[in-house]
Each structure stands twice: as structure tokens, then as C-alpha cells.
Amino acid sequence: MAxxxxxxxxxxxxxxxxxxxxxxxxxxDVSLEVRGQEFIALLGPSGCGKSTLLYLVGGFLPATLGTxxxxxxxxxxxxxxxxxxxQHFALFPWKTVRANVLYGxxxxxxxxxxxxRRAQAxxxxxxxxxxxxxxxxxxxxxxxxxxxxxxxxxIDPEILLMDEPFGALDAQTRSLMQSELLGIxxxxxxxxxxxxxxxQEAVYLAERVVVMSARPGHVKAIVxxxxxxxxxxxxxxxxxxxxxDEIWGLVRDEALKAQGNQSP
Amino acid sequence: xxxxxxxxxxxxxxxxxxxxxxxSGVVSELVLPSLTDVVSAWVKLLxxxxxxxxTAASLYRTGAGLLLAIAVGGVLxxxxxxxxxxxxxxxxxxxxxxxxxxxxxIPVTALWLGFGDGSKILLIFxxxxxxxxxxAFNGARASDQAxxxxxxxxxxxxxxxxxxxxxxxxxxxxxNGVRTALALSFVLLVSSELIAARSGLGYLIGFLGEGxxxxxxxxxxxxxAFLGFFADRVYQRLERRVLRWxx
Ligand SMILES: Nc1ncnc2c1ncn2[C@@H]1O[C@H](COP(=O)(O)OP(=O)(O)OP(=O)(O)O)[C@@H](O)[C@H]1O
Ligand SMILES: [Mg+2]
Numbered sequence: 001m002a003x004x005x006x007x008x009x010x011x012x013x014x015x016x017x018x019x020x021x022x023x024x025x026x027x028x029d030v031s032l033e034v035r036g037q038e039f040i041a042l043l044g045p046s047g048c049g050k051s052t053l054l055y056l057v058g059g060f061l062p063a064t065l066g067t068x069x070x071x072x073x074x075x076x077x078x079x080x081x082x083x084x085x086x087q088h089f090a091l092f093p094w095k096t097v098r099a100n101v102l103y104g105x106x107x108x109x110x111x112x113x114x115x116x117r118r119a120q121a122x123x124x125x126x127x128x129x130x131x132x133x134x135x136x137x138x139x140x141x142x143x144x145x146x147x148x149x150x151x152x153x154x155i156d157p158e159i160l161l162m163d164e165p166f167g168a169l170d171a172q173t174r175s176l177m178q179s180e181l182l183g184i185x186x187x188x189x190x191x192x193x194x195x196x197x198x199x200q201e202a203v204y205l206a207e208r209v210v211v212m213s214a215r216p217g218h219v220k221a222i223v224x225x226x227x228x229x230x231x232x233x234x235x236x237x238x239x240x241x242x243x244x245d246e247i248w249g250l251v252r253d254e255a256l257k258a259q260g261n262q263s264p
Numbered sequence: 265x266x267x268x269x270x271x272x273x274x275x276x277x278x279x280x281x282x283x284x285x286x287x288s289g290v291v292s293e294l295v296l297p298s299l300t301d302v303v304s305a306w307v308k309l310l311x312x313x314x315x316x317x318x319t320a321a322s323l324y325r326t327g328a329g330l331l332l333a334i335a336v337g338g339v340l341x342x343x344x345x346x347x348x349x350x351x352x353x354x355x356x357x358x359x360x361x362x363x364x365x366x367x368x369x370i371p372v373t374a375l376w377l378g379f380g381d382g383s384k385i386l387l388i389f390x391x392x393x394x395x396x397x398x399x400a401f402n403g404a405r406a407s408d409q410a411x412x413x414x415x416x417x418x419x420x421x422x423x424x425x426x427x428x429x430x431x432x433x434x435x436x437x438x439x440n441g442v443r444t445a446l447a448l449s450f451v452l453l454v455s456s457e458l459i460a461a462r463s464g465l466g467y468l469i470g471f472l473g474e475g476x477x478x479x480x481x482x483x484x485x486x487x488x489a490f491l492g493f494f495a496d497r498v499y500q501r502l503e504r505r506v507l508r509w510x511x
Contacts (some may be wrong), residue, residue, distance in 0.1 A: 058417060082417065084414075088410060090410035092432070094432045094509045103428075107418045135508075135509040136510065137511065
């Protein structure tokens with residue numbers, strides 16, 4: 001493993017304890033190290049704790065057991081070094097698209113002209129030109145998702161946590177956004193943890209794919225998926241197809257287990 | 265224009281029916297002066313300046329009481345939603361006082377602060393604070409956790425999140441509470457001025473009624489009704505503007 005680990009997740013468990021209702025052990029004994037500027041994808045059946053793991057790294061929830069370190073320091077709360085794109089977007093409904101994107105930039109304390117320029121650049125990047133003054137309630141699911149991506153990318157965090165960021169997009173837009181993301185990652189390298197249900201997407205984007213088990217989630221397998229090219233024709237190559245098949249097999253087993261868990 | 269005409273047609277019909285009922289003698293002038301008499305009494309009151317002075321006094325009291333109620337109620341509701349100890353302390357009080365008929369406080373505030381502006385402002389403040397508090401509390405408690413996290417992850421401090429996320433999340437409920445408070449403030453204003461005041465629209469109604477000047481009394485009653493209606497209209501406009509992101 002070249003380079004040092006930027007994110008160290010060490011035997012982490014998380015239990016949800018809702019004020020009413022029963023406790024849920026969401027993550028059990030998860031260990032994972034992510035190198036600086038590495039792009040990893042997180043796959044696993046629905047409900048296995050992928051979002052929870054991102055919330056722990058983001059510092060929104062405390063680990064019930066174990067520790068998470070970022071740049072050597074234990075995570076004790078959220079911070080702008082770790083940008084997150086939430087699964088359900090979490091746009092401020094009372095702010096326009098532009099104001100949403102500007103929010104984080106204001107917090108960074110950038111000069112006004114620079115904020116405006118950056119906001120516009122990222123709104124254009126995600127294809128929302130012309131919708132700057134729209135409120136989220138007036139946008140489609142996919143547009144909201146792109147606005148949320150623009151908001152997080154604009155603050156250029158060192159670590160990018162993305163929770164199914166392209167889940168609401170149609171195939172064409174999704175493929176465009178994938179290349180944009182790779183472009184950004186190559187131009188200004190950052191550490192990315194990318195949650196997805198799409199095995200092809202994971203294999204295409206990530207350097208390593210982490211497959212999680214059914215709930216309580218832990219790391220079931222880590223597969224190296226570097227192909228050294230972001231050329232769309234890679235999809236057809238034998239190596240790519242084989243990797244996708246291999247990972248599909250792992251994910252399918254867990255999905256079946258997850259189904260079994262649900263029936264009494 | 266035409267739409268407005270259709271909208272206010274019931275009012276026009278009511279006015280015409282009023283005038284006809286009194287003119288034809290179906291209703292005695294002793295019970296209900298004719299509308300035309302009321303209008304001319306109203307013009308006279310305006311010319312004499314009495315109506316202006318008393319309206320100004322009343323509006324000052326409602327305005328000051330309401331502003332205080334909104335500021336204190338909003339802050340109290342949000343802090344109750346955000347800090348458990350505050351909630352534990354304030355919540356039983358709020359629950360106990362909420363159903364109390366606020367007009368019961370009229371003699372109390374008069375006893376404390378006398379017959380002037382202070383007692384009305386305090387009464388309206390106390391009476392109107394709870395609907396705003398409850399609105400702010402419910403609204404703030406329902407604020408989406410992901411929005412709070414979102415704001416925190418972009419560098420907002422815990423305190424800053426209250427302003428950036430919790431307040432705007434609670435705003436629709438707060439504005440609802442304020443609308444209730446607005447209506448309540450008129451009720452409290454007029455009844456307290458009827459009982460314990462030497463100026464204001466409520467006082468004027470009582471004064472004219474006791475003096476038997478019924479056309480002028482009705483003129484003031486209509487003024488109060490119109491002010492209440494107008495305030496609610498303006499408020500609804502403001503609410504739509506402030507909450508236009510919800511449409
Ligand atoms: N606030 C909560 N309170 C109680 N249990 C929760 C809470 N949030 C999540 N869980 C439980 O924790 C488990 C993991 O949830 P999580 O959202 O992390 O799954 P996920 O892998 O992101 O699923 P998906 O792919 O459907 O988004 C689930 O079984 C869920 O029921
Ligand atoms: Mg999830």
C-alpha cells in the first residue's frame with residue numbers, strides 16, 4: 001500500500017438507539033483504511049449501514065465502539081475538510097439553487113466575487129444553468145441531486161463522502177456526471193468514498209471497491225479495480241466485465257442474506 | 265377589479281340589507297342605527313380627531329405587545345426545542361398556561377401597571393406569546409436532521425445552525441402561530457381597553473356606548489373590525505412572500 005492512510009476506520013460498530021423502538025446494530029466491527037487521494041466505492045445491500053458509515057466518518061454520529069481517525073486525529077465532529085453529498089440531498093428548501101451553493105462558500109470566507117464565480121462554475125458543471133434562482137421544491141429529483149453535488153464540490157473538500165450521488169439520475173446524465181467527477185478527481189485529487197448500488201459504476205470510478213455484508217454491516221471483501229483509464233470503451237473490455245461479474249457475485253450473496261434476514 | 269367586486273359582494277349585500285332593515289322600520293333605530301348614520305358619525309369622529317388619537321394609542325399597544333411576543337416567544341420556543349433543560353423547565357408552564365383564557369389577566373395587568381399603555385402591552389405580550397412559542401417549538405423540533413448536518417459539515421457552529429437552519433425550518437409554524445397571535449391581540453386589546461383604560465378604540469366604544477351615542481359607537485366597532493381584517497390581509501400577504509419557497 002503506497003502512501004499513508006488518510007482515513008483509518010478501526011473496529012467500528014454503531015448501534016442506533018432511537019428514543020422509542022428497538023435498538024439496531026447497524027455496523028459491526030468495520031475496519032477499513034483509505035489512502036490519501038484514493039477513490040473507493042462502497043457496495044452492499046440496502047440497510048447494511050453504508051450511509052451510517054459515511055455519517056460516522058463525517059462526524060455526525062459517534063462510533064459506539066472503535067475509532068475513526070482522519071489525518072491521524074480522531075473524528076470528533078463534522079468539518080469542512082469532509083464534504084458530504086447526502087442520499088436525500090439535504091438542500092436548504094428556503095434557499096435558491098444559487099444560494100444553496102453559495103452557503104458553503106460563504107462559510108469558507110471567500111471574497112464575494114470569487115464565491116459568485118465558483119458557484120456559477122459548479123452550477124454550470126452539473127448542468128443547472130438557468131435554474132440558479134429556482135427553489136428546490138421546483139426541481140426534479142435528479143436536478144436536486146445535481147444541485148447538492150454542486151454545493152459540495154464547490155467547497156472543494158479534501159475528503160468527499162458521496163451517498164449514492166447519482167442514484168436519481170437518468171443513464172445519460174449519470175454517465176456525464178461520472179466523467180465530470182473523474183475529471184475533478186484527476187484535476188484536484190481528493191479522497192473519495194462513494195456509496196453506490198451500481199456495480200459497473202463502482203468498478204468504473206473506484207480504485208478499490210469495498211463490499212459490505214448484510215446488516216449488521218462489516219467489510220466482506222475489498223477488490224482492487226484499477227484499470228488505469230477512464231475511457232468509456234473500458235466498459236467492453238474483458239477485464240472490466242470479469243471484475244463486474246466477480247463483484248456482482250459477492251453483492252448478490254449478501255443481498256440474498258439481507259432478504260433472508262427480513263423474513264421471520 | 266371585477267374579481268374584487270365578486271369577492272366583496274356579500275359585504276355589499278349585507279350593507280344594503282342593514283340600511284334597508286333600519287329604513288323600513290323592521291329593526292328599530294334604537295337597536296341598530298342606519299348605516300348612513302353610522303358613516304356620517306364616522307366622518308365626524310375622523311374630523312374631530314378622536315378616532316385618530318385613539319386608533320394610534322391602540323395600534324401602538326398591539327404593535328408593541330405583538331413584537332415582544334414574537335421575539336420572546338420565538339426565542340423561547342426554539343431554545344425549548346434545542347436544549348433539554350430549558351424544555352424541562354418551560355414546557356410544563358407553557359402547557360398549563362396555554363388553555364387559560366387570557367382575558368383573565370386583564371385585572372392582573374391593570375393592577376400591576378395601571379390604566380395606561382404598559383398594562384395593555386404586557387397583557388398582549390403575555391397572551392400572544394404562547395401561540396408563537398408553541399409554533400416555534402414544534403417547527404424547530406421538526407427540523408430535518410440532514411439539514412443540520414449539512415450546515416455543520418460546511419463549517420457552521422452549533423449556535424450558528426440555530427440561525428441558519430432551525431429558524432428557517434421553524435418559520436412556517438412560527439408564522440402560523442403569529443397569525444393566531446395577531447387575532448388574539450385584537451381581542452385582548454379591545455376587551456382590556458373596554459375595562460381598564462382611558463384611551464384606545466375599546467375605551468372609545470365603551471365611552472360612546474355609555475353616553476348613548478350609538479351611531480358613533482357602531483362607527484368605532486366597524487373601525488375595529490376593519491382594522492382586524494386589514495391586519496390579517498396584510499399579514500397573509502407577508503406570509504406568502506416570506507414562505508414563497510414552499511410553493
Ligand atoms: N435513525 C435511525 N434509527 C434507527 N435505526 C436506523 C436509523 N438510521 C438507520 N437505521 C438502521 O440502520 C441500518 C443501516 O442503515 P443505513 O441507512 O446506513 O443503510 P444503507 O446501507 O445506507 O441502506 P440504503 O442502501 O438503503 O441507503 C438499517 O437497518 C436501518 O434500519
Ligand atoms: Mg443509505
